[in-house]
Amino acid sequence: MSLYKHKKVVAIGGGHGLGRVLAALNVFGSNATGIVTTTDNGGSTGRIRHCQGGIAWGDTRNCINQLITEPSISSMMFEYRFKGAGELNGHNLGNLMLTALDHLSVRPLDAINLIRNMLKVDVNIVPMSEHPADLTALSTEGKWVTGETSVDEMQQDLLRLDLDPEVPATREGVHAIEHADAIILGPGSFLTSVMPPLLLPEIGHAIANNTQAKLIFVENLSPEYGPAGRMSLAKKLEWCERACQAREIDVILGAEPHPELLDKWNCITRDLASP
Template sequence: MTHQTLSHQSTRIVAIGGGHGLGRVLSALSEHGSRVTGIVTTTDNGGSTGRIRACQGGIAWGDIRNCLNQLITEPSVGSMLFEYRFKGKGELNGHNLGNLILTALDNLSVRPLEAIQLIRDLLDVRPHLLPMSEHPAELAALTAEGETVSGETHIDELAVPPTRLFLSPTVPATREAIDAIANADVILLGPGSFLTSVMPPLLVTEIGRALKHTHATVMFIRNLGKEIGPASQMSLETMLTWCERAMGGKEIGVVIGDKNAPQLESRYQQKETKLASSNRPWRHDRDKLRQAIDEALLDSHVPIR
């Protein structure tokens, strides 16, 4: 079966994560259209997003905005406005207009999801984007010394990995995210910052429970280089164990990366393929990533509806 024919089948794909990594995956799979759903981390507390949350409250919009930016296929006035970042001095310096637009639409809507749908329609984005929760929460970590550290930015500054992560407060999942997981044929985790992008959605109790009971094949996409921050000291096997624990014991079936990890248990099916962009070796090439995922779907005999 060719890559071209696979692209037109009805496999339902759910990708989970945040920031640049999830946006890259969704962009690579954009030809699958509405059969692709991204479940996005909403705990960012840095930069423009953090400043907006500090004065307005609400969920973090930065990761959702980043995914939308990478899914824009046809440049337009609307897309240019959405990507615009203010410069200069004063209150607006550093703010991204897309974050402000999403915040304004959220204030005008009954649900944050309605704001996302409006922007999807405006920018002609076909894949679905769902916040992990429509309720604000902070990512928190417990250190080996028993100290609680709150906020993604502070967790990224830890000298060593925490003993565990949790959300504060506990928040419910977006119900559409639970439905998407229940109907998925494949679940993709990563790439991206492991502790602050990949893990937060898995910490939402209902998402973890839905993943535990899903019949979908779960795949983990590795980063191309070593992370900066505490996750750089975590082995691949430790990361997979953290994910499986958060998913109630659901096993990851496939690990996709640019090289195999010989230390992994044999129960993990590894797919080794070249994924790096030709001009940015730390970034996944969209076409190579799409082909790798499609081949992994075929190799894993993912059911076609």
């Protein structure tokens, strides 16, 4: 138990992958922090952003859902998804609750903490930024696209990713990285979940400067498609290290062996699927 009391862990990413990692880290309680991607523009989240503005709430909501250990009426409401043919069809009530609380709060992080307290979630959940931004990508043919959904659908390989507009990282997330004993990247969609937080200079610098922490990359749990699916694992690792000011990744954790990487990286093979 002393490990959970004295060691601090930060996990960075989005989608279902980050939620599963945070669920595994639940035993660390408030010593664990999830830094969540906020650039999604699809589904219920995208519709809310289109008409209400603000950051994307879907990945944050999913992480909170994964951390609920005491089911209640409140948690059932938070997880509820509307059905039917009207305007609410497909919307998740948790996304709407976070949007409403964001409008009523000084900061988006205040909205998250209100929900965490209501649902008795101990793990810290921090948005990568409290300012709205979209993911943009430049293809090898010189074409720019905007939005996560468009990035996933690109037929060409990528030259670079950016955030538009440039936004600051949430200071609590940067502070958590600076004091972490371990920093986990992934699992999750590489270009649209893992990379967006690393595009924030403050996060990249904080990872680079915390040389005492173990930096761990976890491979995605399922095959990727689109441009991410065409990237080799070595290229993904190089993108991460470049975003982190050339900070070397200490451990790569995946379900498949990668003998071609052993000269440069420490690769550990494990069955990562839940039993």
